[in-house]
Amino acid sequence: MMGDHGYSDDDEDVYVSDDDGDISGVDDCDDDYDDNRDEFQAVDVSIDTGPSSKVITKESLLAAQREDLVRIMDLLSVKEHHARALLMHYGWDVEKVLAVLVEHGNEELFAAAGVKVVEHDDGPSSLQFSPTVFCYICYDDVSATEVTTMDCGHCFCNDCWTNHFIVKINEGQSRSITCMAHKCGAICDEANIRCLVGARDSDLAKKFDRFLLESYIEDNKRVKWCPSVPHCGNAIRIEVDELCEVECACGLQFCFGCSSEAHSPCSCLMWKLWSKKCHDESMTANWITVHTKPCPSCHKPVEKNGGCNLVRCICKRTFCWHCGGQTHDFFGCGRYKDKDVEMDTQSAKRDLERYMHYYNRYKAHTDSFKLEQKMKKTMHDKINTLYESDSSSKDFSWITNGLNRLFRSRRILSYSYPFAFYIFGNQLFKEDMKKKKQRYEEEEGEKKKKRQKYEEEKKKNKQLEDDMKKDRTIKQDLFEDQQQQFEANVEKLSMYLEEKFESYSEDKFKGWKMRTIALSVTTDNLGRNLYEFIETDLLGCIKGADHKIAPYKSKGVEKASEHHSSLGI
Ligand SMILES: [Zn+2]
Numbered sequence: 414m415m416g417d418h419g420y421s422d423d424d425e426d427v428y429v430s431d432d433d434g435d436i437s438g439v440d441d442c443d444d445d446y447d448d449n450r451d452e453f454q455a456v457d458v459s460i461d462t463g464p465s466s467k468v469i470t471k472e473s474l475l476a477a478q479r480e481d482l483v484r485i486m487d488l489l490s491v492k493e494h495h496a497r498a499l500l501m502h503y504g505w506d507v508e509k510v511l512a513v514l515v516e517h518g519n520e521e522l523f524a525a526a527g528v529k530v531v532e533h534d535d536g537p538s539s540l541q542f543s544p545t546v547f548c549y550i551c552y553d554d555v556s557a558t559e560v561t562t563m564d565c566g567h568c569f570c571n572d573c574w575t576n577h578f579i580v581k582i583n584e585g586q587s588r589s590i591t592c593m594a595h596k597c598g599a600i601c602d603e604a605n606i607r608c609l610v611g612a613r614d615s616d617l618a619k620k621f622d623r624f625l626l627e628s629y630i631e632d633n634k635r636v637k638w639c640p641s642v643p644h645c646g647n648a649i650r651i652e653v654d655e656l657c658e659v660e661c662a663c664g665l666q667f668c669f670g671c672s673s674e675a676h677s678p679c680s681c682l683m684w685k686l687w688s689k690k691c692h693d694e695s696m697t698a699n700w701i702t703v704h705t706k707p708c709p710s711c712h713k714p715v716e717k718n719g720g721c722n723l724v725r726c727i728c729k730r731t732f733c734w735h736c737g738g739q740t741h742d743f744f745g746c747g748r749y750k751d752k753d754v755e756m757d758t759q760s761a762k763r764d765l766e767r768y769m770h771y772y773n774r775y776k777a778h779t780d781s782f783k784l785e786q787k788m789k790k791t792m793h794d795k796i797n798t799l800y801e802s803d804s805s806s807k808d809f810s811w812i813t814n815g816l817n818r819l820f821r822s823r824r825i826l827s828y829s830y831p832f833a834f835y836i837f838g839n840q841l842f843k844e845d846m847k848k849k850k851q852r853y854e855e856e857e858g859e860k861k862k863k864r865q866k867y868e869e870e871k872k873k874n875k876q877l878e879d880d881m882k883k884d885r886t887i888k889q890d891l892f893e894d895q896q897q898q899f900e901a902n903v904e905k906l907s908m909y910l911e912e913k914f915e916s917y918s919e920d921k922f923k924g925w926k927m928r929t930i931a932l933s934v935t936t937d938n939l940g941r942n943l944y945e946f947i948e949t950d951l952l953g954c955i956k957g958a959d960h961k962i963a964p965y966k967s968k969g970v971e972k973a974s975e976h977h978s979s980l981g982i
């Protein structure tokens with residue numbers, strides 16, 4: 414009967430009581446419920462596979478980096494600084510390094526990363542017999558014990574090397590400090606740098622090590638700092654190539670693509686545009702510019718109420734709505750130019766109304782999400798009450814599952830509004846075109862050719878936009894049908910979970926349980942269907958443009974698991 418205990422994923426075991434070991438065998442609810450739960454579990458478990466993201470803490474960062482370094486050092490028999498230079502160049506992608514090696518061979522691999530592995534004679538050289546060495550940097554004879562020879566074979570005095578390293582570290586070039594010899598360009602051995610710099614300035618040597626360590630995150634496509642503020646100190650490494658959302662050990666959920674809050678089903682670009690819009694087009698400011706004009710004498714905004722274009726300010730000044738003139742007997746007012754302004758105002762008003770429609774709904778769901786977070790605590794108390802009662806079943810994981818289903822669905826719902834705002838509007842195409850235009854302007858080349866290329870792109874874009882428009886209405890209808898159905902279920906789920914079920918009679922409680930489980934499953938399915946429609950029917954049509962979204966996760970944003978080093982460091 415162990416299986417009866419129900420699954421609980423990480424964020425769901427908050428409610429499993431301490432005595433749950435005793436109750437695993439006590440589950441005599443009838444078969445109907447078991448069937449229901451089985452269905453519930455089957456749906457929830459089958460979707461997601463193993464962990465695809467890992468937390469790298471401050472402590473494990475060094476080990477995580479060393480793992481990759483050691484792999485390359487072993488496979489290519491190179492020194493640590495060469496392995497590091499290679500990995501930095503290839504974005505810490507070990508597989509990529511190996512692929513280049515297989516396809517192009519050693520030499521090309523090293524050359525591309527600027528790595529010079531110079532074979533030089535390590536046998537007895539004249540150095541070891543002569544008591545002094547001439548340094549070609551400072552033009553001095555230096556004792557043979559005061560010089561350092563790098564891999565490339567170049568030998569200079571320790572003072573000169575140290576000065577060189579300090580300058581490079583301070584210039585922020587720790588990651589690729591090269592030899593001082595003219596045209597050499599070989600990357601210097603980290604151990605030598607650490608040792609020489611450390612002898613003069615131990616803080617700077619530490620800084621050097623930190624720079625090297627941070628390269629693992631900053632040059633790595635699969636690793637990102639957690640964007641928490643204040644910073645939790647962690648980075649996240651993903652094991653998959655597709656765009657995803659992750660949860661750091663500190664509890665913050667974020668989009669791996671753009672490091673802002675998890676925003677699926679909005680694409681990163683949509684989310685960027687939306688946050689910007691919400692931020693700088695503070696709605697009141699926009700409303701004021703659309704609906705009012707400043708009074709020419711006191712400069713307070715004045716609203717036009719009637720059809721008459723001569724408006725009166727509270728300071729008693731009257732002025733013409735169109736031109737700001739003092740009298741109604743305006744000569745030449747209402748010329749072509751004024752009409753143009755009128756048109757702009759009209760379209761600005763329309764745009765604003767459209768934005769408000771989506772913004773209000775987005776905001777309402779975001780607010781509900783925050784309010785519903787409080788249910789975590791009340792639900793916990795309610796479940797405890799149930800444990801203490803003599804109810805026949807002691808497994809309440811399905812309640813928590815329902816609550817988590819509500820949280821996840823609520824989030825999707827709120828982000829589905831900015832998504833709709835962009836996918837059924839023109840802004841995305843405008844934005845895309847703006848970017849392309851910028852790119853052509855930046856590009857070098859003949860003006861005429863550039864112009865031609867740009868016009869071609871514009872035509873293509875227009876075609877795309879027209880195609881989109883053609884069936885936009887149909888698609889918008891279909892999308893809204895699904896979105897509204899999803900929304901209705903989310904609201905219903907919220908209602909069910911707020912019921913005073915802890916005081917229900919056994920029969921009523923059983924009924925409530927069935928309703929809740931069934932609704933959770935339906936909501937999950939509706940969410941998945943909505944995503945499928947978004948991915949195939951809506952985003953599938955705008956080819957070329959980068960609008961990938963993090964996929965639907967029935968079990969919510971995945972928590973990154975702790976990184977465990979295979980090296981045992
Ligand atoms: Zn010197």
Ligand SMILES: [Zn+2]
Nearest residue numbers: 565567592597
């Ligand atoms: Zn050299």
Ligand SMILES: [Zn+2]
Nearest residue numbers: 639645661663
């Ligand atoms: Zn974090």
Ligand SMILES: [Zn+2]
Nearest residue numbers: 668670671681
């Ligand atoms: Zn993003």
Ligand SMILES: [Zn+2]
Nearest residue numbers: 708711726728
């Ligand atoms: Zn006034």
Ligand SMILES: [Zn+2]
Nearest residue numbers: 721722723741
């Ligand atoms: Zn009038």
Ligand SMILES: [Zn+2]
Nearest residue numbers: 733736743746
């Ligand atoms: Zn006028």
